[in-house]
Structures are given as C-alpha cells and as structure tokens.
Amino acid sequence: MCTTCGCSITPGNSQIAADQGGSRAVVDVVQDLLAANDRVAAHNREHLDAHGVLAINLMSSPGAGKTTLLEATIIALRDRYRIAVIEGDLETDNDAARIRAHGVPAVQITTGTACHLDAHLVHRALHELPLAKLDLLFIENVGNLVCPASFDLGQHRNVTLLSVTEGDDKPAKYPVIFRATDLVVLSKTDLLDVLDDFDPMRAAAALRALGRNTAMIRTAARRRPALRSWFDWLERELAVPRPVSRRPLPLNLSLAT
Amino acid sequence: MHELSVCQALLTQVAEIAADRGAIAVERIIIEVGPLSGVEAHSLLQAFAVARRGSCAADAVLSIEETPVVVLCLGCGVQTKTSPNRLVCAECGGYRTRIMAGDELRLRRVELRVAAAQSAGLALTVDED
Numbered sequence: 001m002c003t004t005c006g007c008s009i010t011p012g013n014s015q016i017a018a019d020q021g022g023s024r025a026v027v028d029v030v031q032d033l034l035a036a037n038d039r040v041a042a043h044n045r046e047h048l049d050a051h052g053v054l055a056i057n058l059m060s061s062p063g064a065g066k067t068t069l070l071e072a073t074i075i076a077l078r079d080r081y082r083i084a085v086i087e088g089d090l091e092t093d094n095d096a097a098r099i100r101a102h103g104v105p106a107v108q109i110t111t112g113t114a115c116h117l118d119a120h121l122v123h124r125a126l127h128e129l130p131l132a133k134l135d136l137l138f139i140e141n142v143g144n145l146v147c148p149a150s151f152d153l154g155q156h157r158n159v160t161l162l163s164v165t166e167g168d169d170k171p172a173k174y175p176v177i178f179r180a181t182d183l184v185v186l187s188k189t190d191l192l193d194v195l196d197d198f199d200p201m202r203a204a205a206a207l208r209a210l211g212r213n214t215a216m217i218r219t220a221a222r223r224r225p226a227l228r229s230w231f232d233w234l235e236r237e238l239a240v241p242r243p244v245s246r247r248p249l250p251l252n253l254s255l256a257t
Numbered sequence: 258m259h260e261l262s263v264c265q266a267l268l269t270q271v272a273e274i275a276a277d278r279g280a281i282a283v284e285r286i287i288i289e290v291g292p293l294s295g296v297e298a299h300s301l302l303q304a305f306a307v308a309r310r311g312s313c314a315a316d317a318v319l320s321i322e323e324t325p326v327v328v329l330c331l332g333c334g335v336q337t338k339t340s341p342n343r344l345v346c347a348e349c350g351g352y353r354t355r356i357m358a359g360d361e362l363r364l365r366r367v368e369l370r371v372a373a374a375q376s377a378g379l380a381l382t383v384d385e386d
Contacts, residue, residue, distance in 0.1 A: 147259035150295040176295040211344030
C-alpha cells in the first residue's frame with residue numbers, strides 16, 4: 001500500500017489518519033448525487049420548450065448506426081422539418097461533418113476521455129444552435145450502453161439503437177439504458193438473413209422483461225422503405241403538443257456545477 | 258468510467274456541507290447505490306480514491322450501501338425483490354411495474370470533524386431538506 005493516494009486508509013484506521021483534534025458532527029441528508037446535472041437538464045428542457053423544439057437523445061453501442069440513421073432521416077425529412085444535431089464523440093468531428101454535408105447545423109462535442117454527454121455539455125452546445133429556427137434536435141450520445149443512461153440531458157425522448165450484429169440479449173445485459181428508453185430501433189435488419197443467431201423475438205422478450213411496454217421497430221438505414229416505421233414514430237412525436245414554457249433565465253453555472 | 262463524474266458531483270456536495278458546518282475534515286461519506294442507477298459500487302470506490310485527492314475529503318472513507326431492486330406491480334399490487342433485468346411482476350407476470358428501490362444514487366450522511374470551538378454549539382445530527 002502506498003501513502004500518497006489514500007488507499008492505505010481503511011475504516012479501521014481512518015480515525016487516526018483524519019484526527020486533527022476537534023469533535024465529530026454527523027450530517028444526515030437525502031440528496032441525489034446527480035442533482036446538479038438534473039438541474040441543468042431541466043434548464044435545457046426549458047430552452048427547448050420555449051422554442052417548441054423536440055429533442056431526442058440517441059444512444060447505442062459504438063457502430064450500431066446512429067449517424068447513418070440520422071443521415072437517412074435528414075435526407076427524408078429536411079424539406080418538412082428544420083433539423084439540427086448535437087454530436088457526442090470522444091474525439092474527431094467526423095460525425096458532425098457527415099451531418100453538415102446534408103445542409104443541417106451540427107455541433108460537435110468532443111468529450112476527450114468522458115464516456116457520456118452530460119447536461120452541462122449539451123447546454124453549451126444549445127447556445128451554438130439557432131433554436132428559434134428548429135423543429136427537431138437529435139443529440140447523438142457517445143457510443144456506449146452504460147454511462148449515457150445515468151445522465152439526463154434535457155431531452156424529451158430517449159431512443160436506443162440495437163443493431164442485429166450485436167447480441168439479442170443486450171436488453172438483459174444493459175437493463176438501465178433499455179429501461180430508460182422510449183423506443184428501441186433494431187438497426188441493420190437487412191443483415192438478418194445472414195445473421196441467423198440474432199432473434200428479434202428474443203430481443204423483444206428481454207426488453208419486455210424490463211417492465212415497460214417499450215416499442216421496438218425494425219429499420220435498415222440504407223434502404224429507405226425499411227425506415228417507414230421510424231419516420232412514423234418521429235412524426236407522431238412531433239405532433240404531440242409540448243408545453244411552451246417561459247423563456248429560461250440565464251443559468252448560474254457556478255451554482256449548477 | 259462515469260463513476261469519476263459521479264465522484265466529482267459527490268465531492269462538490271460534500272464540500273458544500275463541510276463548508277456550511279465549518280468542518281476541518283471529512284471523515285466518512287455514506288451513499289446509497291442501487292443496481293439500476295447505472296453505477297458500479299466497486300468502480301465508484303476506485304474512482305473515489307483518485308477524485309478525493311486535494312479535496313476536503315482527501316482522507317475520507319467512502320461507504321456504499323447497496324440497495325436491492327424492488328418492484329411494485331401496478332396490476333396485482335404485489336411488491337417483489339428482483340434482479341435488474343427482470344422487472345416484470347414475479348407474481349402475475351404483468352409488465353406495468355414501478356421501481357420502489359434499486360435506482361438510488363444518493364448521498365445519505367457525511368461525518369465531519371469540526372474544530373472544538375465550533376462543535377460546542379452544534380447538534381450531533383443535523384437534518385437537512
């Protein structure tokens with residue numbers, strides 16, 4: 001054990017290590033550890049609601065096809081809806097460049113080593129977007145089925161992609177993210193013929209076991225007819241009247257962090 | 258990996274409490290973590306050993322109380338202890354359930370060392386809303 005990082009301090013000897021005189025005070029609290037993030041997320045939602053923008057948090061493992069799905073969605077819907085994208089990646093702005101090539105605004109957030117987006121990062125990105133001129137905002141989270149589930153960003157809906165090149169038991173392995181999701185998009189289903197070990201029924205059963213009646217739709221982003229159910233879901237969500245809240249007050253970030 | 262972000266949020270809250278009470282050191286932090294919070298207790302302890310350096314809790318011990326997953330069936334009203342990936346009702350099989358426990362990620366208690374002069378007028382336990 002070393003003496004620099006504190007790993008030698010145990011519950012048994014902590015008293016000696018910390019003893020600097022004085023006496024002990026015990027403070028009982030019930031406080032969510034992510035309360036600061038949740039406060040900024042609520043603020044983000046106010047921003048979005050004030051402008052009538054529907055925000056969708058898109059999550060999946062790396063390589064499930066989030067950016068490809070977004071490209072196909074933009075091509076199909078950009079004449080009818082004003083769309084923007086916030087891209088989260090550890091490094092590079094490759095994905096934002098792919099989105100911008102289709103003529104819609106995209107803000108790249110590079111998280112460095114962080115494995116998820118949080119509400120503060122999204123707040124900063126929102127201020128770079130013309131919210132008054134948008135109908136639909138996609139937030140493409142960092143490819144990861146674990147960490148993004150714990151952080152509210154201020155989105156209205158969570159969508160999780162599950163590609164058929166993954167295991168059909170993913171909902172059972174990653175229950176936190178799949179329980180939090182409003183829609184599961186099975187992607188790359190044009191490969192089902194050659195990937196006979198992925199059974200969509202098994203994936204649906206694992207999803208149902210999480211105690212939510214979450215819808216699961218099948219897509220293949222490179223074949224437009226196979227995206228119909230995804231577009232239908234989006235249009236239903238866009239038609240839902242959302243509360244137009246008051247314009248949010250500037251966020252005091254020193255309080256929120 | 259997000260356990261480090263969680264530790265930073267935790268240390269911010271603890272620093273506020275310690276400053277409020279005029280503490281000279283934080284001795285122990287108790288948090289509640291459920292399997293559905295998406296945070297691993299083991300990873301959290303490792304991250305805490307790094308995150309606490311240079312903070313007011315540099316010598317503090319982090320104690321984690323792990324909570325079980327409990328669901329309430331909205332159909333038949335039965336409450337059952339279950340596993341994170343089996344959240345339907347064990348009694349009737351209904352999927353309309355509410356998580357009663359198991360998604361906690363909460364600070365519960367901070368044990369502080371306060372200077373003798375300040376501790377004289379301080380109640381041993383302070384409730385905070």
